[in-house]
Amino acid sequence: MKPPTTAGGSDPNAGPKLENIMRRAIFPGSFDPLTNGHLDIITRSSPLFDELIIAVLNNPDKQPMFSVEERCEMIKELLPAVVNTNCRFRVETFSGLTADFARLREATAIVRGIRAVSDYEYELRMALMNRRLEPAIETVFLMAAEEYSYVSSDLMKQVFVLGGRVEGLIPVLVEGKMREKLGEKNKV
Numbered sequence: 001m002k003p004p005t006t007a008g009g010s011d012p013n014a015g016p017k018l019e020n021i022m023r024r025a026i027f028p029g030s031f032d033p034l035t036n037g038h039l040d041i042i043t044r045s046s047p048l049f050d051e052l053i054i055a056v057l058n059n060p061d062k063q064p065m066f067s068v069e070e071r072c073e074m075i076k077e078l079l080p081a082v083v084n085t086n087c088r089f090r091v092e093t094f095s096g097l098t099a100d101f102a103r104l105r106e107a108t109a110i111v112r113g114i115r116a117v118s119d120y121e122y123e124l125r126m127a128l129m130n131r132r133l134e135p136a137i138e139t140v141f142l143m144a145a146e147e148y149s150y151v152s153s154d155l156m157k158q159v160f161v162l163g164g165r166v167e168g169l170i171p172v173l174v175e176g177k178m179r180e181k182l183g184e185k186n187k188v
Protein backbone atom coordinates (compact mmCIF):
# COMPACT_ATOMS: atom_id res chain seq x y z
CA MET A 1 0.00 0.00 0.00
CA LYS A 2 1.18 3.50 -0.79
CA PRO A 3 2.29 5.34 2.38
CA PRO A 4 0.27 8.46 3.20
CA THR A 5 1.94 11.74 2.25
CA THR A 6 1.46 15.21 3.62
CA ALA A 7 0.89 18.31 1.50
CA GLY A 8 4.26 19.61 0.41
CA GLY A 9 5.81 16.12 0.30
CA SER A 10 7.22 14.45 -2.80
CA ASP A 11 3.78 13.24 -4.00
CA PRO A 12 2.82 15.40 -7.04
CA ASN A 13 -0.88 14.89 -6.18
CA ALA A 14 -0.47 16.12 -2.64
CA GLY A 15 -1.58 19.69 -3.39
CA PRO A 16 0.26 22.95 -2.82
CA LYS A 17 3.33 22.96 -0.62
CA LEU A 18 2.50 24.12 2.87
CA GLU A 19 5.13 26.83 2.72
CA ASN A 20 3.49 28.25 -0.41
CA ILE A 21 0.08 28.73 1.15
CA MET A 22 -0.39 32.39 1.90
CA ARG A 23 -3.17 33.35 4.25
CA ARG A 24 -3.83 37.03 3.70
CA ALA A 25 -6.55 38.98 5.46
CA ILE A 26 -7.67 42.56 5.49
CA PHE A 27 -8.77 44.42 8.61
CA PRO A 28 -10.87 47.29 7.26
CA GLY A 29 -12.02 50.25 9.28
CA SER A 30 -12.07 54.00 9.73
CA PHE A 31 -9.42 53.96 12.48
CA ASP A 32 -10.15 57.62 13.31
CA PRO A 33 -8.19 57.14 15.49
CA LEU A 34 -6.76 53.71 16.25
CA THR A 35 -7.72 52.53 19.74
CA ASN A 36 -6.30 49.86 22.00
CA GLY A 37 -9.33 47.80 20.99
CA HIS A 38 -8.10 47.85 17.37
CA LEU A 39 -4.59 46.93 18.50
CA ASP A 40 -6.06 44.05 20.48
CA ILE A 41 -7.83 42.72 17.36
CA ILE A 42 -4.64 43.10 15.30
CA THR A 43 -2.70 41.16 17.96
CA ARG A 44 -5.33 38.42 18.05
CA SER A 45 -5.41 38.09 14.25
CA SER A 46 -1.66 37.93 13.78
CA PRO A 47 -1.22 34.20 14.59
CA LEU A 48 -4.06 33.35 12.21
CA PHE A 49 -2.67 34.92 9.04
CA ASP A 50 0.61 35.24 7.17
CA GLU A 51 -0.22 38.77 6.16
CA LEU A 52 -2.67 41.27 7.56
CA ILE A 53 -3.50 44.44 5.65
CA ILE A 54 -4.85 47.15 7.88
CA ALA A 55 -7.13 48.88 5.40
CA VAL A 56 -7.98 52.47 6.27
CA LEU A 57 -11.16 53.67 4.59
CA ASN A 58 -10.91 56.96 2.77
CA ASN A 59 -14.46 58.23 3.12
CA PRO A 60 -14.98 61.70 1.60
CA ASP A 61 -18.48 61.88 3.14
CA LYS A 62 -17.13 61.98 6.67
CA GLN A 63 -15.37 64.77 8.54
CA PRO A 64 -12.59 62.84 10.29
CA MET A 65 -10.37 64.09 13.09
CA PHE A 66 -7.30 62.72 11.28
CA SER A 67 -6.56 62.57 7.56
CA VAL A 68 -6.08 59.07 6.13
CA GLU A 69 -2.36 59.79 5.84
CA GLU A 70 -2.15 60.74 9.52
CA ARG A 71 -4.11 57.63 10.51
CA CYS A 72 -1.85 55.37 8.43
CA GLU A 73 1.28 56.98 9.86
CA MET A 74 0.11 56.43 13.43
CA ILE A 75 -0.79 52.81 12.74
CA LYS A 76 2.58 52.15 11.09
CA GLU A 77 4.36 53.65 14.05
CA LEU A 78 2.40 51.53 16.52
CA LEU A 79 2.52 48.19 14.74
CA PRO A 80 6.06 47.15 15.80
CA ALA A 81 4.81 47.05 19.39
CA VAL A 82 2.24 44.38 18.49
CA VAL A 83 3.34 41.05 19.88
CA ASN A 84 3.50 38.91 16.85
CA THR A 85 4.33 35.56 15.41
CA ASN A 86 5.35 35.64 11.74
CA CYS A 87 2.52 37.75 10.47
CA ARG A 88 3.50 40.54 8.10
CA PHE A 89 1.59 43.79 8.45
CA ARG A 90 0.78 46.29 5.76
CA VAL A 91 -1.13 49.53 6.10
CA GLU A 92 -3.08 50.75 3.09
CA THR A 93 -5.89 53.14 2.30
CA PHE A 94 -8.87 52.22 0.19
CA SER A 95 -12.06 53.76 -1.09
CA GLY A 96 -15.14 52.06 -2.45
CA LEU A 97 -16.25 48.61 -1.41
CA THR A 98 -14.38 46.58 1.16
CA ALA A 99 -15.23 43.41 -0.78
CA ASP A 100 -13.61 44.84 -3.94
CA PHE A 101 -10.48 45.83 -2.04
CA ALA A 102 -10.24 42.38 -0.44
CA ARG A 103 -10.55 40.70 -3.85
CA LEU A 104 -7.96 43.02 -5.43
CA ARG A 105 -5.51 42.14 -2.66
CA GLU A 106 -6.32 38.42 -3.03
CA ALA A 107 -7.31 38.22 0.62
CA THR A 108 -9.18 35.16 1.83
CA ALA A 109 -10.63 36.82 4.90
CA ILE A 110 -11.98 40.08 6.26
CA VAL A 111 -11.28 40.55 9.96
CA ARG A 112 -13.73 42.46 12.14
CA GLY A 113 -13.77 42.90 15.88
CA ILE A 114 -16.90 42.37 17.92
CA ARG A 115 -17.08 44.12 21.27
CA ALA A 116 -20.58 43.40 22.45
CA VAL A 117 -23.84 41.84 21.28
CA SER A 118 -24.90 45.29 20.06
CA ASP A 119 -22.19 45.13 17.37
CA TYR A 120 -23.41 41.82 16.08
CA GLU A 121 -26.42 42.89 14.02
CA TYR A 122 -24.53 45.55 12.08
CA GLU A 123 -21.51 43.30 11.61
CA LEU A 124 -23.66 40.37 10.50
CA ARG A 125 -25.35 42.50 7.83
CA MET A 126 -21.99 43.69 6.56
CA ALA A 127 -20.52 40.18 6.59
CA LEU A 128 -23.48 38.72 4.69
CA MET A 129 -23.40 41.55 2.13
CA ASN A 130 -19.67 41.15 1.68
CA ARG A 131 -20.13 37.40 1.23
CA ARG A 132 -22.79 38.01 -1.39
CA LEU A 133 -20.41 40.36 -3.21
CA GLU A 134 -17.40 38.05 -2.84
CA PRO A 135 -18.48 34.50 -1.93
CA ALA A 136 -14.90 33.24 -1.66
CA ILE A 137 -13.98 35.72 1.08
CA GLU A 138 -15.04 34.91 4.63
CA THR A 139 -15.49 37.42 7.41
CA VAL A 140 -13.71 36.38 10.59
CA PHE A 141 -15.08 37.88 13.80
CA LEU A 142 -12.73 38.21 16.72
CA MET A 143 -13.85 39.09 20.22
CA ALA A 144 -12.12 42.13 21.66
CA ALA A 145 -10.73 41.90 25.19
CA GLU A 146 -13.37 42.64 27.83
CA GLU A 147 -11.61 45.81 28.97
CA TYR A 148 -12.11 47.30 25.50
CA SER A 149 -15.71 46.18 25.08
CA TYR A 150 -17.00 49.77 25.28
CA VAL A 151 -14.11 51.45 23.46
CA SER A 152 -14.83 53.04 20.09
CA SER A 153 -13.00 55.76 18.18
CA ASP A 154 -16.05 58.02 18.36
CA LEU A 155 -16.43 57.64 22.13
CA MET A 156 -12.72 58.25 22.66
CA LYS A 157 -12.83 61.48 20.60
CA GLN A 158 -15.94 62.70 22.38
CA VAL A 159 -14.56 62.06 25.89
CA PHE A 160 -11.14 63.47 25.04
CA VAL A 161 -12.50 66.66 23.48
CA LEU A 162 -14.61 67.25 26.59
CA GLY A 163 -11.58 66.85 28.84
CA GLY A 164 -12.18 63.28 30.07
CA ARG A 165 -9.45 60.72 30.72
CA VAL A 166 -8.79 58.12 28.04
CA GLU A 167 -5.47 56.66 29.24
CA GLY A 168 -5.19 52.95 28.73
CA LEU A 169 -7.90 52.98 26.08
CA ILE A 170 -5.93 54.54 23.23
CA PRO A 171 -2.18 54.38 22.58
CA VAL A 172 -0.12 57.18 24.19
CA LEU A 173 1.01 58.25 20.71
CA VAL A 174 -2.60 58.67 19.58
CA GLU A 175 -3.46 60.63 22.70
CA GLY A 176 -0.56 63.00 21.98
CA LYS A 177 -1.72 63.48 18.39
CA MET A 178 -5.26 64.17 19.60
CA ARG A 179 -3.90 66.78 22.00
CA GLU A 180 -2.02 68.42 19.10
CA LYS A 181 -5.21 68.41 17.00
CA LEU A 182 -7.19 70.01 19.78
CA GLY A 183 -4.47 72.66 20.19
CA GLU A 184 -4.59 73.43 16.47
CA LYS A 185 -8.37 73.73 16.57
CA ASN A 186 -8.36 76.03 19.58
CA LYS A 187 -5.84 78.34 17.86
CA VAL A 188 -8.25 78.98 14.97
Ligand code: PNS
Residues within 6 Å of the ligand: 028, 029, 030, 031, 057, 096, 097, 098, 099, 125, 126, 127, 129, 130
Ligand atom coordinates in the same frame (compact mmCIF):
# COMPACT_ATOMS: atom_id res chain seq x y z
O1 PNS B 1 -14.29 51.27 11.62
P1 PNS B 1 -15.66 51.21 11.02
O2 PNS B 1 -16.14 52.60 10.72
O3 PNS B 1 -16.62 50.40 11.85
O4 PNS B 1 -15.50 50.44 9.62
C1 PNS B 1 -16.59 50.28 8.77
C2 PNS B 1 -16.14 49.81 7.38
C3 PNS B 1 -15.06 50.70 6.83
C4 PNS B 1 -15.59 48.40 7.48
C5 PNS B 1 -17.40 49.81 6.47
O5 PNS B 1 -18.04 51.04 6.54
C6 PNS B 1 -17.07 49.51 5.03
O6 PNS B 1 -16.78 48.37 4.68
N1 PNS B 1 -17.06 50.56 4.19
C7 PNS B 1 -16.67 50.46 2.79
C8 PNS B 1 -17.89 50.52 1.87
C9 PNS B 1 -18.56 49.17 1.82
O7 PNS B 1 -17.98 48.18 1.44
N2 PNS B 1 -19.83 49.17 2.21
C10 PNS B 1 -20.64 47.96 2.21
C11 PNS B 1 -20.34 47.12 3.43
S1 PNS B 1 -21.26 45.64 3.34
